[in-house]
Amino acid sequence: MRHFVRSAILATALVPLASTAFAEKIKIAIGHQSMCTDTYTAGIVIKELGLLEKHLPTDGKYADAEYDISWADYSSGGPITNQMLANKLNIGVMGDYPLIVNGAKFQETDSLRSLYVAGTGYNLKGSGNAIVVPVDSDIYSIDQLKGKDVSTPVGSAAWGTLLKAMQDNNIPTAEYALKNQSPAVGAANIAAGKIDAHSDFCPWSEIMEFRGTGRKIYDGSEAGVPYLHGVVVREDLATEYPEVVIAFLEAVIDAGAWIKEDPMRAVTEMEGWTGVEKEVLYLYFSQGGHLTLEPTIKDAWVDALKFDHGVLVKEKAIPPLDFDAWITEDYIKAAYSEMGMDYAADKATMVDPKEANAGLPMEIWHARDGVSSYPTMPEFLRAVAEMQGTGAKLNATYVYDSETGLKLFGKTAFWVRAGDDYATFLRKGEAEDYAAAHEGTVVTFDEAIADFVTEG
Amino acid sequence: MAVLSIIGAEIRANWRRMLGQGLLFALLFQVLMLVALMVRFQALPNYMTGYNWPANVLLIIRSTPSISDMAPIIREEWLLEIGRMNYDYGTGISEWSLNVIPSRLVILTALGALMTLCMALMRREGCSTSLSGTVRATTGVGAILVAMTNATMSWVVCCATPTWVVGLAMLGLGVSSSLALERIGPVMSLAGFALLVAMIFFLAWRRVRQRIDLKGAPFNA
Incomplete structure (x- = not known):
């Protein structure tokens, strides 16, 4: 009898230990960009407000789940893709061109795939990327860039915009010197007048304008191709834990709503989180701002991504991309449904700054x-x-x-x-x-x- | 066959030295790259990040179903990053860095070992001055090709990823031209190794020839 009681006590004591030992640990590692405004609703805002934790499932098969959430901040989308391939990140947020490279690089492998599951925001006409010259420069239009030194973060959305702009204006690559510069270095060189022009993504052009060092000569809106950002996830995460991906997208929707609720409060908070001046952020997130915060995947976005892929193919050998296999609306539709929102209505709405x-x-x-x-x-x-x-x-x-x-x-x-x-x-x-x-x-x-x- | 047995005997006799000098060469090459970066940019590094390479490799192996996919992903895993961060905007951006990548260390160690073997064969053979010069020059070209294409410096102006063409860009070659050359890196590296191996075989073959000549020569000629 004494032996039985002792065994029972021991078993009771071990139950919580056993449940801890068998509790499933789910890794959610997100790569975001605190210096790219269009990614904020899937990055810094979710992180700082703890919105993901609010939506993660805690019942059913997730009752004993232990979430290991980590955030890694990058200055461009390229490294996020490399880290996703190595499974050190399983969710990434980036601009259109890096998104395409992400999908293509994954599809280039035999066994790994990424999925494009949602947008974060867009500008219908393509505003966000821009080409900037030093404020005192006598260059006022893109055709004056022939024979000049132009820098850009190669591989970024701004690089794609620069290539498109040059192609549209019949300026072949041989007629200008392309230099690869990160946003910070490009901005510093514009301030010092060390480079003739610099093409960059949001909000770098506006930072240079706000600080009085640079002047835009070309805005992405001239290309007329929508500028968008989005969320990619590793397929293994989406397959094994679809509810986690849906929870992340619910957090994206929440982050957008938080900004729209009070843009002034949002930009003030975001300035503290990112170091980007609130006046610059206001240009993006206020009423009439550059960015329309809305995560649906519109047909026009798919067309724009296909177009962007064509631009990259022209300039650089990038692997082919099966868009049908890569893009899925299932998760964002489920997130809308969970939150009682109308996906079809949002998807059908296009905000054109000219009219809006x-x-x-x-x-x-x-x-x-x-x-x-x-x-x-x-x-x-x-x-x-x-x-x-x-x-x-x-x-x-x-x-x-x-x-x-x-x-x-x-x-x-x-x-x-x-x-x-x-x-x-x-x-x-x-x-x-x-x-x-x-x-x-x-x-x-x-x-x-x-x-x-x-x-x- | 005789050529292979000479090479085998030389490796057996010198393997410790080959390994030691190979490792030393790989490490010295890292130091050389760091010094080159500091001299080129006239600045000292202001950050260093260590990476848990074994754990990262295990993670890749566990989460990559296809073996053929593992190798290229593991090949890019870093052990150490030393560089300079620019804090003028936002949370900081790495301007340049040296990335110590174990897969490249292995290649550089192999290069150092092959060079040691070449030198050992040359010393035993007692080459004529002109032939010795040719052998040294060919070995040098092979070594430069391999070492250059396995440099792991990163510069924001050149993709911000560790690529061998950063070295070319730092030497003044245009970024577009450098990036255009990036794709032929593996071919150049293989060519470098091929040169070294060919030189080892040539030296071993000459030794075989010398032995045959010695056997055939009259004792008191």
């Missing part, structure tokens, strides 16, 4: 009072003049490109004064055309403000 931003008010970010809105140009310019007159510190001002509807910093826009009216443009050429057509003059931001400065 028409009539949106201009904005002034006052260092102390925050952001205020102005429906007309004269009201906006008068307010800027008055605030400057009091010596107030203005963090930034925001206007819209008359041609594309893109949100711009007031100080970097090309201004046209035509009678009592004003218009703003991203590119100098279009500003000049508009001025010629409306008997106007191209002026600087300061000259436009000066029109509203009252004496005394």
Whole structure:
């Protein structure tokens, strides 16, 4: 009897130990990019707000699961793919061109595959990538880059944009010197005037504009190909733990909702997490910003990715990619369903900045009072003049490109004064055309403000 | 057959020295690359990261179903990264680094061992000065081809991944041209090894010839 009791006590004591020993440990290793705004809803926001933990399943086969979540921050998508191949990461978030390389590299192997399971955000016209020149440069258009030194992070989405832009403008590779520079080095070289032009992805161009070191001469929107980012997962994770992938995508949806709920709060928090200035982030995440946060996989995205693959094939031997095998909507549809949202409705919606931003008010970010809105140009310019007159510190001002509807910093826009009216443009050429057509003059931001400065 | 037995005997007699000098060569090559980076960029490294190579390799083996897929993935696994980080923007970006990659260390050790074998064969043979110069030059070309194509320096201007063409780019060759040459790296490496092996066979063959000549020569001629 004593032996039986002792055995029973021992068995009881060992039960929790045994359950711990057999608890399944599920590794979720995510590669993200804290210096790429379009990835934030599948990266830094989920990480910092703990949104993944909120959605991970804890019942059924996951009742005893122990989650081992880790985050690794990279400056571009390429290394994320290498780490995913080695299974040190099983989820990655990156831009369109690196996504294609990811799918193709996995399909090049005999036994490994990745799946493109969701988007994070997009700009329908392709804004986000841009080519920037030093602020004092006399280069204003892409055709002036013939014979010049142009740098870009090779393999990135910005590299793809540069190739496309050069191809569209009939500038063969032999007619310019392509240099491979990371965003930080490219930005430093633009600031120092050591390179003629630098092509980069979001938000580097705007960082250079905001810091007053660079000026855009080409925006990705000119290519007219949507610019998008997305989430790729290793197929073995998706097959073995589909609910984990769905939970991650629910967190992506949550992250987007958190930003839209209060963009000012979001950009302020994100500045602390990433080191990117909040005024730059506001250009992306505010109403009328560059980025539409929405994770559905639209047919147009698949077409855009196929187009991007064609560009890469032209320039560099990359492996073929079976898009049908690589792209799946199953997981994001399941995430929408779990959250009681209408996937089809979101998928059918396209936000075109030209239409969506028409009539949106201009904005002034006052260092102390925050952001205020102005429906007309004269009201906006008068307010800027008055605030400057009091010596107030203005963090930034925001206007819209008359041609594309893109949100711009007031100080970097090309201004046209035509009678009592004003218009703003991203590119100098279009500003000049508009001025010629409306008997106007191209002026600087300061000259436009000066029109509203009252004496005394 | 006689050629192979001479090579075999030489390896048996010198294997410790071959291994030791091979390892020493591989390690010195890492130091040389680091010095080259510091001189080229006029800056000292400001970070060092160690990687759990055995654990990472085990993970790859466990999670890669196809054996043919394992080798290329394992080949790129790092043991150590020493470089310079730029903290001007965001959380920091590595500008340049030396990546110590075990698969490359193995290749460089093999290269060092082959060079040692070449030298040992040459010493025993007592080559004429002109032939010795030719042998040394050919061995040198082979060694340079192998060593150059197994350099593991990384530079943001050149893909930010450890590739042998970084060395060319650092020497001033255009990035596009360097990257275009990247694909022929394995061929150049094989050519280097082929040169070294051919030289070893040539030296062993000459030794066989010398023995035959000695046997056939009259004693008091």
